[in-house]
Amino acid sequence: MIRVLLADDHSIVRAGLCRIVEESGDMTVVAEAADGKNAILKARDTNPDVAVIDISMPEFDGLEVTARLRDEKPELPVIILTMHEEEQYVVRAIEAGAMGYITKKSAPEKLVNAIRKVLAGQRYLSPEATESLALRVARGAKGQSPLDSLSNRELQVLKRLAQGNTNREIAAVYNISIKTVDTYRLRLLKKLNLRNNADISRFAIQSNLIEP
16 A cells, blocks of 8 residues: 655645545555654655655645655655646746645646655656646746845745744754744845735735745
8 A cells, every 4th residue: 555644734635635535445554644743744754655745834834844854855756746836836846856846726637646656756746737837937047036146044034024023933843043044034035025014914915835
């Protein structure tokens, strides 16, 4: 049996994914996690064959989890599961080490195939992700998003600031100093030509990084 770890902060989504996996006939869910930190712990404890990780989770997001698992368990293929189709997420997921990228709307039809493909050592991108990458290439450098100038950590801090997290809360999540968080915030304001946290929130909503 193929051993699968599922991480998503919505219990209903996890239940649906579990059903898809278990009905495949040759796969079983060995662990579930509702946040990024527990996803890493469960991966250590259960040694799954593949991990399916939501990109938007508490504690650590999917990109952070993927990067950490790549360092700890380089043999473990990770599939990013997300509601986002924007190309910046696809690119960042691949850069973080993900072998697969599928959207939640395509998961019922594509998840089992994606798991089999990454276990065979191949990369799997959903049709939506492939189209996003194709559009990015077609646009070229002139069509790059302002988000392309941000590092993964800057993007993570941006999202948490937009969600109303304080510098202290962000520092605790990523185990960095409050001063470092403030440095990231100042970089964000400069790179994105924003003035304050309210502007950061508006920018994040307009860029589909968070829900209004």
